[in-house]
Amino acid sequence: TVKKPLAGRHVLVTSGPTHEAIDPVRYLANRSSGRQGHAVAAAAAEAGARVTLVSGPVAIPDPAGVTVVRVESAREMLAAVEAALPADLAIFAAAVGDWRPAETRAGKIKKDGSLPAPLQLVENPDILATIAGRSEGRPPLVVGFAAETDDVIGNARRKIARKGCDWIVANDVSAGGGVMGGTENTVHLVAREGGVGKDVETWPKLGKEEVGRRLVARFAELLA
Ligand code: C5P
Secondary structure (H helix, E strand, O other), X not given: OOOOXXXXXXXXXXXXEOOEEEEOOEEEOOOOXXXXXXXXXXXXXXXXXXXXXXXXXXXXXXXXXXEEEEOOOHHHHHHHHHHXXXXXXXXXXXXXXXXXXXXXXXXXXXXXXXXXXXXXXXEOOXXXXXXXXXXXXXXXXXXXXXXXXXXXXXXHHHHHHHHOOOEEEEEEOOOOOOOOOOOEEOEEEEEOOOOOXXXXXXXXXXXXXXXXXXXXXHHHHHHO
16 A cells, blocks of 8 residues: 555645746746756655645646646745645745846837836745744744755754744755756755754755655654
């Protein structure tokens, strides 16, 4: 028999980049492929959970057995996440754009021989911090991801404190690693100080599918 350690649980996952519109044809984005987030969602479904995957624009297929909510911007992603709650486990793997244009132009900005006005940016909502900080309806287990280039563990610790989540899955995206957009990932699982479980686990380089399965197995243990 296949083990279904997340049977009866609702797992919420964010994945992919966000697109922040400048005008009807242009946007700010990043290089996230959505592979790691989608792999986590697929693994959670395999483990028996009901899964809601809130995904930014990606070019990869929907995972099997998962309800996918497609969004473009960070603000749409936050609204979709809030609409999907309550959840037993929330995993925020999306590469949410930190900033968006202060205004989205209704018409295409024309090339008319002079440069356009400089882009004014404003900060996007932090979805992970918003959900982890809820006094009511906070999922019992809230997990963030962190892409770091140096002091990976130290920065993960500070991120846990700043965002109020329980765990950070930290990956080293320093140049040459090929993590962002690639198919493999070397992750460190970092727990909140004084929280459940061991402080730091460093896993070998693994395919993103395998990372997804192992993460789901660990989180199922923590929820049990
Ligand atoms: O601060 P940083 O972007 O490195 O944090 C990464 C973590 O926070 C990821 O889990 C990401 O999904 C989440 N995040 C978010 N909303 C933002 C920025 C980051 O949910 N606006």
